[in-house]
Amino acid sequence: MxxxxxxxxxxxxxxxxxxxxxxxxxxxxxxxxxxxxxxxxxxxxxxxxxxxxxxxxxxxxxxxxxxxxxxxxxxxxxxxxxxxxxxxxxxxxxxxxxxxxxxxxxxxxxxxxxxxxxxxxxxxxxxxxxxxxxxxxxxxxxxxxxRASADVSVTAQTTMPLSQFTEALTDTPQSITVVPQYIMKEQGISTLRDTLRNVPGISLAAGEGGAQGDSLTIRGFTARNDIFMDGIRDFGSYYRDSFNYEQVEVLEGPAGIEFGRGSTGGVINQESKRPTDSKFVTGTLQLGTDLTRRITVDVNRPLGHLPNGGGVAFRMNVMGDEANIAGRDVVENKRFGVAPSLAFGLGTTTRATVSWVHLGENDIPDYGIPWLLNKPAASKRSAYYGFRHSNFLNTHDDILTAKIEHDLDEHVSLRSVTRFANYPRNTQITEPQVCSNGAISTAPATYGQILAPTNIFNSALLCSYNNAANPTATDPATIMVNRNQITVKSVESDLWQQDSAILHFNIGHVAQSMVLGIEGGREMSNPTRFTFTGVPPATLLNPNEDLVFSGTKALNTITHVAADSGGVYFVDTMHLGRYIDVTGGIRYDYFYTQQRQYTASTTQNVFASRTDKKPSYRAAFVVKPTQHGSVYFDYGTSFNPSAESLSLSASTSVLPPEENETYEVGTKWDFLQEHLTVAGAAFRTVKDNARETSPSNALVTVLAGNQEVKGMQVSVTGRMPHDFNILSGYAYLDSKVIASQFFPNAIGAPLANVPKQTFNAWLTRGLLYRFVGGLGGNYVASRTASSTIPYVATAWTGTTPANAVVTAIGLKQVPGYWAFNAEVHRPINERFELQANVYNLLNRAFIDEPHPSHLVPGAGRSALFGVNYKF
CATH class of the missing domain: 3.55.50.30 (Phage tail protein beta-alpha-beta fold)
Structure with a gap:
């Protein structure tokens, strides 16, 4: 009945x-x-x-x-x-x-x-x-x-196609931020760096001497080597363009199981566009202030069907970009990219895709302005300390990928990816230096206690204004800036194989979702570095960028590094009914690196090698009170080998990896019929045995430091009616050095490039007459330049380092800042849309990317006007 x-x-x-x-x-x-x-x-x-x-x-x-x-x-x-x-x-x-x-x-x-x-x-x-x-x-x-009649997605939920994850984002026990393509389009984004401004807990950093390109920290720890493309490490030293992005995923917290070495604070994955069986042409044409010119074209064409009925499709993305930087003299960026891909077997049990990404760059690079004691130098915001006709950054990156997917049945899917990547670069960059000094203390320190000023410095190691022309100058008008030349010619390459199986089965009444994976390959780096003598200095207030370069070039080192590595892992999620999921996993990595380096000054060849064999673990559980919400706990480990960035020395070759542990508790909820997603998490990451290099002998490195970052973050993502979209997040990070052998005065000091607070927001709303407007911004709190030598002298008596007596000290840090952006767009018809973006609305002057030796200012106010088209 x-x-x-x-x-x-x-x-x-x-x-x-x-x-x-x-x-x-x-x-x-x-x-x-x-x-x-x-x-x-x-x-x-x-x-x-x-x-x-x-x-x-x-x-x-x-x-x-x-x-x-x-x-x-x-x-x-x-x-x-x-x-x-x-x-x-x-x-x-x-x-x-x-x-x-x-x-x-x-x-x-x-x-x-x-x-x-x-x-x-x-x-x-x-x-x-x-x-x-x-x-x-x-x-x-x-x-x-x-039932309805159009294919328009308006839910806040996005997905993550990485095979390492089997659950929906709401049910995945980890803080994950997805920046979708529509947000990049609204904001007029053209680089990975600008994409990541939409993610809380991330802080951008300036390029280093040996490695240029995208550099950043995630939750307080460097992530320069934790950038991936379609699930495979993308470790080239280059600046990434967004023209071929479907979306960008940032996974914060433990990721060692899924991604291997590194991933202390998290990882970044660039998800590439791929062919579909629909026919379209889309793109943008943009012109802006500062001579900005950019064009993108995205063409997709179905090519018929295979004998088994599977579809074949071709897709091509092309980009050309040329621009100066608002508020900066001389600096110029030129990029060209092409990304063809061909897919077979669409809609069948066996699918294959072959893709190639080529990105070339020819820039006049920007290493910004110098430090002056513990602050950015009081120079003009636009001051360029390099040489207009002698500084350059050329990269020509090629990434070739073949992917095959096969569904055996409803329980088993197989995935195999093969990649070859080649990253050549040739650069000569001027790093402006006035004083980048720090000094050490051998005095003891109590856990969490910063030493008193009288104990901070060893006066024999103190530097004053570091320039030979006028070593005791104090008037900015007379201070000279050393133009340190960073010259590298290198090729990095990567041959990688990644295979995985995704299993769905039941054991009794318990449903299981399991991923089994194995991957490995060879990564190589072959940098040749040079030194210069006789480079003319610049004045702090009025540098002459058109000065003829007259330095004498000499070979410094020739280095060959090869790393063979492999990993095997499994992650299993058990569905204990509809309300509880339990996840556990383990990974075992093998990492062997060998380096041979020739040093011209000693005419010596030095060989070093290192083998690391290390497990990583993960455990998590999720409670789902409803199908629209979850509460989770997550624990994971990761490690950082000495040769993580493909570089070794005599002292680091004997050091085992740094070890990391992360604990996270969080919750995720969908509201308003999944139009609004809210997530929050609290976490703690500890790095044990952090590497420290002796400030008095660069050949001595020990594992003697401990570091900690704890904090919380929240995010709100919404796609609601009337073109009301929101992507916002806030992160609070409390970072500190908790143990140090060489730098006891650093105990209790914050880690480098870790702002206590970061905030981002982007909102769009439909207006009258079919206009849509957007407004957003970023807040980044103050950051220090170094965690090992956080203090420098700001005042002293005496005229030479030998007789100097420190009378005042200060943190070497940059102030926090707000930056605001806006946009408006309006369709003309079904095919064309007009769009205008304004960046840094208030024309705020701020330091965007700090480094212990130089500082890169943020761009001034600029505008971009474009036409979006689709056919």
Whole structure:
């Protein structure tokens, strides 16, 4: 009787939603369900959700994302739709989200589905007769809701297509921020650096002497070597452009299991665009202040089908960019990129993609302004201390990737990726230096206690204004700046193989989602470095960038480094019913590095090698009170080998890896029918046995430091009606040195380049006359330049280092800053849209990228005007 009544109500619901002449509602509960659905349809401005069958069947029109969904074998019995959708998730490995009021799904029935077919077709069959449809949100999440007529995603939830993760973002026990393509488009973003300004807990840093390109810290620890592309390490020293990004994912917290060495504070993954079976041409044409010129073209073309029915598609992304930097003299960036990709077997059990990314850069680089004691030098914001006609940064990066995916059945999917990458660079950069001194203390220090000023300095190691022309000058008008030349010619390369299996199965009544992975390859670095003598200095207040370069070049070192590494891992998530997930994993890494270095001054060849064999662990559990929220705890370890950045020395070759532990507790919730996602986490990371280099002997390095970062972060992501979008986050980081052998005066001091607070916000809203406006900004608190020598002399008596007596000290740090940006865009017709962006609205002067030896100012106010097009 009860069963019959439920079936009657379900049938009434189905007929009511389907509408037309096929029937009406049965019973008051049917009217209630219908009213709920209609109210949801009227009250929500959610644009259309459509998708479905290849033959354009009952639930909508065929859309291109269907071809990219995996083919699986399904055996789902008839019954309640809720049970059917749960079985579909297990069988397909995809995530189902509902865009319906709570409780609406109850009572719906499905006729089930059986057979080997694309996942989209299987879900279509499950939904037949319900009046519901679905759409693809990202690459692995399907949103089920009311039938509509357009493929427009408006949910806040985004997905992460990395095979190392099997769960939806809400159910993944880790802080993850995804910056989608639409945010990059609204903000007019062209680089990875600007993309990462949308992520709390990240601080940008200036390039170093031996390695240029993107440099940053995540949750207080350097992440220059933790940048990935499609799940494989992208360790080249270059500045990355966003023209081929589908989205950028930042995983903060423990990631050693999934990504191997490094990943102390987290990792960054650049997700590339890939071919689909739809035909389109999109792109941008932009002109701006400071001679900015940029064009991008994104072309996708289906090329037919293979004999087995699989689709073939080609995609090409092209970019050209040339610009000066607002508020900076001489500096110029020129980039060209091309990224073709070819996909086979779309919509079948076996899919393959071959892609190539080429990015070339020819810049007049910017190492900014010098330090003056413990502050940025009081020079003009625009001052350029290099040589206009002799400084350059040339890179020509090529990344070739082949990926094959195969679905054995509904339980097992295999993935294999092969990559060869080549990163040549040739650079000569001027680093301006006035005084980058620090001095040490051999006096003891108590845990967490900073030494008193009288004990900080050894006067024999003190430097004053470091220039030979006028060593005791104090008037900025007479201070000379040393133009240190950083010259490197190098080629880094990478040959890598990554294989994984994604398993979905049951042990008893416990569902399991497991990833088994093995990867390995060879990374190489071959830098040749030079030194210069006789380089003319510059005046602090009026540097002459057009001065003819007259330095004498000499060979310094020739280095060859090769690292062979491999890792094997598994991560298993056990679904203990619908409310609790438990995750555990272990990884074992092998890392062997050999280095041969020739030093011209001694005419010696020095060989060094190091082998590390190290496990990493992870454990987590998730409690899901509802399908729209989770609370989690996560624990993970990682390690940093001595040759992590492909560099060794006699002293580091005998040192075992640094070891890291992270604890995190957090929560994630979806609101407003998944239009709004809120996440928060508290965490603590400890680095044991941090490497320290003796300030009196660069050949001596020991594992004698301990560092700690603890804090919290929150984020809000929303895609709501009326073009109301929000991406915002806040992070609080409390970092400090908790032990140090060589630098006891640093105990209790903050770590380098770690602001206590970072905040980002970006909001857009529909305005009158079809205009959409956006406003946002960033706050970065003050940062120090070094954790090992945090204090420098700011005043002393005496005229030489030998007789100097320190009378005052200060942290070598840069002040915090706010920067605000805005945009407005408006469609002209279906194909063209106008857009204007303004950056640094208030024209604030600030230091954007600090380094212990130099400082790079942020760009001044600038504007960008463009046309977005699609055909």
């Amino acid at each position: 009860k069963k019959t009544k439920l079936r009657t109500i379900a049938e009434g619901n189905k007929k009511a939603v389907a509408g037309g002449s096929r029937g009406g509602f049965t019973g008051s509960r049917g009217w209630l369900a219908a009213g709920t659905l209609v109210a949801a349809a009227i009250g929500s401005s959610t644009p259309a959700m459509a998708f479905v069958t290849k033959d354009g069947g009952k639930t909508g029109q065929a859309l291109s994302p269907e071809a990219n969904l995996p083919v699986k074998r399904f055996s789902i019995a008839a019954g309640t739709l809720e049970d059917g959708l749960h079985a579909f998730q297990v069988a397909s490995g995809l995530t189902i989200k509902q865009s319906l009021p709570a409780g609406t799904m109850a009572g719906f029935q499905t006729q089930g589905v059986t057979g080997l077919m694309p996942s989209g077709e299987a879900l279509t069959k499950l939904l037949e007769g319900t009046g519901l449809s679905f759409r693809l949100d990202g690459t692995s999440t399907l949103v089920v809701g009311l």
